[in-house]
Amino acid sequence: MEQTLFDKYGGFATVSRIVSAFYDDVLDSPRLSPYFDGLDMRRLVDHQTKFIASLMGGPASFSNEALVRAHANLGIDSDDFDEAVKILKFTLEDFDLEEGDISRIIGEVVSRRHYIVTQS
Ligand code: HEM
Numbered sequence: 001m002e003q004t005l006f007d008k009y010g011g012f013a014t015v016s017r018i019v020s021a022f023y024d025d026v027l028d029s030p031r032l033s034p035y036f037d038g039l040d041m042r043r044l045v046d047h048q049t050k051f052i053a054s055l056m057g058g059p060a061s062f063s064n065e066a067l068v069r070a071h072a073n074l075g076i077d078s079d080d081f082d083e084a085v086k087i088l089k090f091t092l093e094d095f096d097l098e099e100g101d102i103s104r105i106i107g108e109v110v111s112r113r114h115y116i117v118t119q120s
Contacts, residue, residue, distance in 0.1 A: 004057030005101050011058065014095070016049045022091045023048070031083050035074055055108040067115040077119040085109060 006015070023045060026032045036044070050060040051067075085106060092102045 006053055006056040006058030015053045018091055018095050019045050019049045019052060022088055025087045055105055064115050071116045075119045076117050078117055081113055081117050
């Protein structure tokens with residue numbers, strides 16, 4: 001049986017470190033940080049960890065409907081989305097994931113662009 005990326009890279013312990021590092025950089029981004037003003041970041045990191053874990057074949061599940069609900073009223077445009085994807089890619093590189101594995105994860109995220117971007 002093929003090993004999942006989730007198991008290959010150390011499960012929730014690694015994914016939650018990746019997500020924390022990702023949000024540190026998101027909050028340093030002048031384009032993205034205003035969207036997160038006043039939010040409970042712990043809750044967000046928790047949800048995002050489940051989301052990334054599910055993309056990596058882990059035991060968590062995260063529905064596309066939940067993604068739509070979370071972003072519906074935020075007015076996120078394509079440039080915001082691209083910036084978030086770029087930061088996620090840098091973060092995955094920092095954690096030394098293999099290039100092919102990074103491409104798979106980023107591909108999964110990019111395929112959900114239309115659930116998140118609501119502004120042209
Ligand atoms: C790379 C693409 C993105 C992915 C995979 C993603 C994923 C997620 C996930 C899984 C959640 C948690 C949903 C929940 O709590 O049920 C979330 C929440 C959120 N996302 Fe994103 N997101 C992305 C891009 C963005 C962008 C570009 C922005 C803003 C510019 C953004 C702003 C937010 C905010 C503000 C919340 C919290 C909403 C709330 O709790 O009310 N996201 N996102």
